Amino acid sequence: MSVLLIAEHNNKNLKPFTLNAISAASKIDAEVHVLVAGSGCESVAKEVAAVPLVKKVLHCDSPNYQNYLPENLAPLVTKNADKYDHIVASANTFGKNFMPRVAAALDTSQVSDIIKVNSPDTFVRPIYAGNAFATVKSNDKKRCVTIRPTSFEPAPKTGGSAQVDKVDAADIPNFSKFVKREETKSERPELGTARIVVSGGRGLESGENFKLINDIADKLNAAVGASRAAVDAGYISNDHQVGQTGKVVVPDLYIAVGISGAIQHLAGMKESKIIVAINKDGEAPIFSIADYGLEADLFKALPEFLSELNKLNTIQK
Amino acid sequence: MSTNPPDDNATEESVKLKESGKVKEIVAVTIGDDKAQETVRKALAVGADRGIHVKSDTYIEPLGIAKILKKVVEKEKPDMVFFGKQAIDDDCNQTGQMLAAMLNWPQATFSSKVTLKDKSMEIVREIDEGLETVEVNLPAVVTCDLRLNEPRYASLPNIMKAKKKPIDQMIAKDLGVDITNRVQQLKVEEPPKRKAGIKVANVAELVSKLKNEAKVI
Known part of the structure; x- marks a missing residue:
């Protein structure tokens, strides 16, 4: 039993919501492994290895993953999914984009945007714009779950020293291309995590x-x-x-x-x-x-x- | 029965592409009970050419919906499939991406601008950090944000005309795909209600409350 979590990062630093996802993943199972896929993202792999709740880091470095295109990322996740009962990511535009592709490839019914882990197969998620909370049980053998980051505390960042394993890139379909990203630059705190x-x-x-x-x-x-x-x-x-x-x-x-x-x-x-x-x-x-x-x-x-x-x-x- | 709001944006975008002469035919598809046909009629009234209603009287999860749509796509062989980016009741945000994976097609999710080229589409996507532009080869799946366009209203003459447009019917359970639901809903509860607090008389009182009572500033 173990959980594979897909880290969100910008090839230099880990995005903060991954820490919230790690703490949620650890409530599903203590054996949390994190996949860091990117290009020149070794510093991110190190950052994740220092998170005490992380037991192992899978580091895949390839230009294929520089821009996290879901068409490229999903086959890598699927290829590494064999040993895991749960595949987990944040329910933000990163996780929402690629996770359903993984779920479809594994023929598993994704549980989106959970706010609570009751047990490894039972979760709580909001429906009707948060006007109701549904408790759902996944009967799939392998479960794809996305996590609402703000419903879980961020995991502590330092003190751990998880093993980092290199993993090979997967074949990519070559039918989508990243063109550009226009990020809003601001000196202010990030909206998702601001006090x-x-x-x-x-x-x-x-x-x-x-x-x-x-x-x-x-x-x-x-x-x-x-x-x-x-x-x-x-x-x-x-x-x-x-x-x-x-x-x-x-x-x-x-x-x-x-x-x-x-x-x-x-x-x-x-x-x-x-x-x-x-x-x-x-x-x-x-x-x-x-x-x-x-x-x-x-x-x-x-x-x-x-x-x-x-x-x-x-x-x- | 009403259409899920971002799905209206999906219909509108395909109608705009047809009006620009780049798309020949629009097929509107829905999966659900007999009432769901109304959503196809609505799409026909704003410009879709024909409809497909895959009948199912029971709830089907996004995974099952994607499998059904894969069957429809294999039959119809479209160049593009447009979706709303999420359902506003269950907020799953899965079906478009799942279909793309099953067909081994590229996808552009949360799209706020679509430019159709010869054999590809350039799409601006709304992401948490701002905007991202991707180019996807055709055939492709597009999921639409509410900001992609302004869905039009159907005119009365077009509503009348839509009644004559054909809607093919298929039966979900006869399509030979496994649509068994895997996620069981154990219970649904109302979240703890938030109570209204107090009204303050002026800005000075507000700042004082935040500083001394709530202690948040």
């Missing part, structure tokens, strides 16, 4: 007005989020979207500004520890889940918020 998130919605009325959100975010060392309406309207890029079809965030503090609170948005943030809503519509559904609601015009409230924050002697970082 504080400040999100704006349609109420912001324009992309320029997001400056009001950004100023608060910078003051609080927070990430900037957005509702789907704000992204659709072109106020801000897609990687900021919080919700059912965007990202799920669970910060200590979530500040929703000019967001009415459609269930699709709530699906992405309602597990946050403290929720603040600022909205001029006192009837907005967001107030029904907010710990602190402020019924106010955001164009007045946000500048005041910033000046109140400036008055504080200290702000937690």
